Structure formats: structure tokens, C-alpha cells
Amino acid sequence: MWIPIQINENSAEPLYHQIETQLRSLIVSGQIDEGTLLPSIREFAGSLNCSVITVRRVYQDLENEGLLRTRQGTGTFVASVGAGERNEYRRIVVQEAVEVAVDKGISVQYGEDELKQLFLRILKKKYSEAEGGRKSK
Incomplete structure (x- = not known):
């Protein structure tokens, strides 16, 4: 799945924060539906030309907020947003x-x-x- 994230490499804002903010917005606004399987960490990092560690942090932060759910062996999914x-x-x-x-x-x-x-x-x-x-x- 392609996710429309725009990264500004000239920004003082950290890369993980740019990605996290945009992904959170896409989820909360309903542009990415509940239950949607997100790309693997490695796949998403490759599409954004960033490190796996950066995407792992984004996924972990959003999972801690309750916006994502990770199921071992199946992947990371968008959680229900009220x-x-x-x-x-x-x-x-x-x-x-x-x-x-x-x-x-x-x-x-x-x-x-x-x-x-x-x-x-x-x-x-x-x-x-x-x-x-x-x-x-």
C-alpha cells in the first residue's frame, strides 16, 4: 500500500516526527481506514528512503497512542478511531x-x-x- 507522506529533508523537524505527524493525520481523518494493513517497517522505510529504525519508532509511537495494532506474523494494522x-x-x-x-x-x-x-x-x-x-x- 502506498501512503502519501511528504518528507522535507531541509526541515529542522526530525524525520520520524514528519512521518508520524502525517501518518497520524491520515489515520485520524479517516483517509486510511480502520483495519488497513500498513506496509512492513522495511518496505515503508524503503519507500521513504529512511532507516528502518525511524519507521519502527513511528509505528511504536502510534501503537502506544492506540492508533495502530501489530499482530505477530501478520503485520501492523490501523486501529479503530472514535x-x-x-x-x-x-x-x-x-x-x-x-x-x-x-x-x-x-x-x-x-x-x-x-x-x-x-x-x-x-x-x-x-x-x-x-x-x-x-x-x-
Whole structure:
């Protein structure tokens, strides 16, 4: 199975973290279904051009979170993810992104009202664009 993971070798973020974050997102968002057999550690490492140790760590971390299940002799499978877990993950991802944006605004002395206005303007624009994209399909 091919898994759409994009690695940025120029990023300061560790390789295992890039892979883990993207794989977690694919599982929690439902893009990889419950019960799906994932590639073997060796196969996945080969497709990502990284070490087996890196992929082993990703699989172990996600198994510790309850997102993966490994069955001796059969492989690693995607575990069941409840609706509550999906919603919490979505909230955390968006919250982290907003926090980064606010931190950047504060670092360049953007005022609270300026940030609110900018956020609302961008929000309106993006939802308008998304709505336009749905109508044209």
C-alpha cells in the first residue's frame, strides 16, 4: 500500500516526527481506514528512503497512542478511531496553527484588534473560495 507522506529533508523537524505527524493525520481523518494493513517497517522505510529504525519508532509511537495494532506474523494494522478522538485531533491541529499565527502577529507588534480583523477577513475569503470551488464541481 502506498501512503502519501511528504518528507522535507531541509526541515529542522526530525524525520520520524514528519512521518508520524502525517501518518497520524491520515489515520485520524479517516483517509486510511480502520483495519488497513500498513506496509512492513522495511518496505515503508524503503519507500521513504529512511532507516528502518525511524519507521519502527513511528509505528511504536502510534501503537502506544492506540492508533495502530501489530499482530505477530501478520503485520501492523490501523486501529479503530472514535468520532471523539477525530474531533479532538482536528481541534488540536487547528488550535496549534492559530497559536502559531497569533505568536507571529505578536512578534511583529500586530495589535489584538488588527489580528482579529485580519483573521476575520481571511476566514471570510477562504470560506468564500471554498464555497465557490464546491459550486463549480
